[in-house]
Amino acid sequence: MSAMIYPTSNFADEHKLCFERAEGVYIYDSNDKKYLEGMSGLWCTALGYGNQELIDAISDQLHTLSFSHLFGGKSHAPAEKLANKLAKMVPVADAHIFFGNSGSDANDTHYKMLRYYFNAIGKPEKRKIITRQRAYHGVTVAAGSLTSLPVNLTHFDAPLDALHILRTDAPHYYSGHQVGESETQFVDRIIGNLEKLILEEGADTIAAMIVEPITGASGVIVPPEGYYEKLQTLLRKHNILIWADEVITGFGRTGNDFGCTTMGIKPDLMTFAKQLSSAYYPISASVIPGFMYDAMIEQTQANGVFGHGYTYSGHPVACAAALKTLEIFERDNLFEKAAVAGRYLHHKLSTLETHPLVGEVRGEGLLAAIELVANKQKESHFKDTKVGTFAQKACEKHGLIVRAVAGNSLALCPPLIITHEQIDEIIDKLSLALEDTLAFTKQHNLLKP
Ligand SMILES: Cc1ncc(COP(=O)(O)O)c(C=O)c1O
Known part of the structure; x- marks a missing residue:
C-alpha cells in the first residue's frame, strides 16, 4: 500500500492508473498504453503536454530568478507584467x-x-455569500464551504454558519424542472426563490453571489437562456456583487476569452487558475475591481499591511509560465480555434443523443458532458454512481480519458489545441464505451422501465 494520501479518491480503492509520459493531447501509462486526454488533466492543460515554448520559458525563468516574493515592498517583473496583462484582458473596471x-x-x-x-x-x-446547489469552488475551508457537492461537505463539519453561506438553486433545467415547466418558467421560479432568500436574509447582509458561468465538476451545467440576465438584474437591484469563478471557464474554454463573455455576465470579481498557466506551473489569480482596491488602501495603511499573502503568491516561475501561456493563446488565436473546434465537438456529440443511455448532451465550446440515464423517455436517473464509474473505465479501456461527474455524467474538456481528427477519435472511443456501458446496465438490470 502506498504511503500517499490520494486527493479526492476512495482510500479502499487500490487500483491506480499510473501515467508516465505525455505529448500533445496524448498521455501514456506505465505499460505504454496511449490515451487521448479528453479532460485536459483536471480541466487545465489547455496547450496539451510537452509544449517546448512553455518548457523554455519556465527553464529561462528558473535560471534568471528562481524565486522572489511579493511581501512588504518586494516585487519582480514577471508578476508585474502578468498583473498588468490580466488587468487589460478581464471585463472588470480598473x-x-x-x-x-x-x-x-x-x-x-x-x-x-x-x-x-x-x-x-x-x-x-454585509458579509453573507450566496452560492448555488451543485456548485464546485474548491476544497479549502471557505471555498470548500461554498462548494455544494455532498462528497466535499460530508464528514468535514465545515463551519457553514460561521462562514455565513447561503445556498440557492442550481440552474439545471434538465434535472431541476417540474413536470410541464418550460425553461422560462423554470428560470422565473428559481430567480423567484433567490429573491425570496435575499428578502428574508436582508440585502444589507449579503456581500456577493459566486457563480461558475458554466459549471464543471457538477456536470457541466449551462444555465437556460435568460437566467443570467434575470440574475444580474436582481443582484444589481440589491447591491450584491457578482463573483465569477472562472477557474474552469477562463481563457478560451467556452469558445470565448471568458465564460462571462459566453454567458453575458458582467462580473465584479473573478477567480482564475488552471488554464492560466496551462497547468505547467501552479498559479491562480483573484481579480477585484478598482473601487474595492481603492477602498481598502486606507485600512491596509492603518494596519501596516494587508495581512494576507502566500509564500508563493506570484511565484516568478509560475508568472513566466502564465505569461507565455497567454502569449501563445493570443498569437495562435486559440480562443477562436477553440470556438470552431467546440462547434465541431458538439455537432459530433449530438450524434450520440439517440443512444438509449444518453439523456442530455450539454456544454459550450470545448467543455461538454453527456448525462447517462436509466430511462431517457422518463428522464429517470440511476440510483447510484455505478454506471458513470463503469463508463469512465470503459472509456479508459478504449484509450480515452473522460471524467464521471455528478454521478453519471461523463465530462469532456480536451486541450484547446485539439484537431477535428482527434475529436473524431474521441467520438469513436466514446461510442465503443457507451456500447460496453449499455451491455453492463442490461446485465445488471439497471435500466428502468
Ligand atoms: C470552478 C472551480 N473553482 C475552483 C476550483 C478549485 O481549484 P483547485 O483544485 O486548483 O484548488 C475548481 C477545481 O476544479 C473549479 O472547477
Whole structure:
C-alpha cells in the first residue's frame, strides 16, 4: 500500500492508473498504453503536454530568478507584467489582481477580501455569500464551504454558519424542472426563490453571489437562456456583487476569452487558475475591481499591511509560465480555434443523443458532458454512481480519458489545441464505451422501465 494520501479518491480503492509520459493531447501509462486526454488533466492543460515554448520559458525563468516574493515592498517583473496583462484582458473596471497557487485559495482570498472591503467601507454586516446547489469552488475551508457537492461537505463539519453561506438553486433545467415547466418558467421560479432568500436574509447582509458561468465538476451545467440576465438584474437591484469563478471557464474554454463573455455576465470579481498557466506551473489569480482596491488602501495603511499573502503568491516561475501561456493563446488565436473546434465537438456529440443511455448532451465550446440515464423517455436517473464509474473505465479501456461527474455524467474538456481528427477519435472511443456501458446496465438490470 502506498504511503500517499490520494486527493479526492476512495482510500479502499487500490487500483491506480499510473501515467508516465505525455505529448500533445496524448498521455501514456506505465505499460505504454496511449490515451487521448479528453479532460485536459483536471480541466487545465489547455496547450496539451510537452509544449517546448512553455518548457523554455519556465527553464529561462528558473535560471534568471528562481524565486522572489511579493511581501512588504518586494516585487519582480514577471508578476508585474502578468498583473498588468490580466488587468487589460478581464471585463472588470480598473482591475487589481492577487496571485495565489490554486483555484481554492483564490476563492478563499476573495472571501476574505470581501470582508476586508465591506469592513473598510463601514458595512461589516454585509458579509453573507450566496452560492448555488451543485456548485464546485474548491476544497479549502471557505471555498470548500461554498462548494455544494455532498462528497466535499460530508464528514468535514465545515463551519457553514460561521462562514455565513447561503445556498440557492442550481440552474439545471434538465434535472431541476417540474413536470410541464418550460425553461422560462423554470428560470422565473428559481430567480423567484433567490429573491425570496435575499428578502428574508436582508440585502444589507449579503456581500456577493459566486457563480461558475458554466459549471464543471457538477456536470457541466449551462444555465437556460435568460437566467443570467434575470440574475444580474436582481443582484444589481440589491447591491450584491457578482463573483465569477472562472477557474474552469477562463481563457478560451467556452469558445470565448471568458465564460462571462459566453454567458453575458458582467462580473465584479473573478477567480482564475488552471488554464492560466496551462497547468505547467501552479498559479491562480483573484481579480477585484478598482473601487474595492481603492477602498481598502486606507485600512491596509492603518494596519501596516494587508495581512494576507502566500509564500508563493506570484511565484516568478509560475508568472513566466502564465505569461507565455497567454502569449501563445493570443498569437495562435486559440480562443477562436477553440470556438470552431467546440462547434465541431458538439455537432459530433449530438450524434450520440439517440443512444438509449444518453439523456442530455450539454456544454459550450470545448467543455461538454453527456448525462447517462436509466430511462431517457422518463428522464429517470440511476440510483447510484455505478454506471458513470463503469463508463469512465470503459472509456479508459478504449484509450480515452473522460471524467464521471455528478454521478453519471461523463465530462469532456480536451486541450484547446485539439484537431477535428482527434475529436473524431474521441467520438469513436466514446461510442465503443457507451456500447460496453449499455451491455453492463442490461446485465445488471439497471435500466428502468
Ligand atoms: C470552478 C472551480 N473553482 C475552483 C476550483 C478549485 O481549484 P483547485 O483544485 O486548483 O484548488 C475548481 C477545481 O476544479 C473549479 O472547477
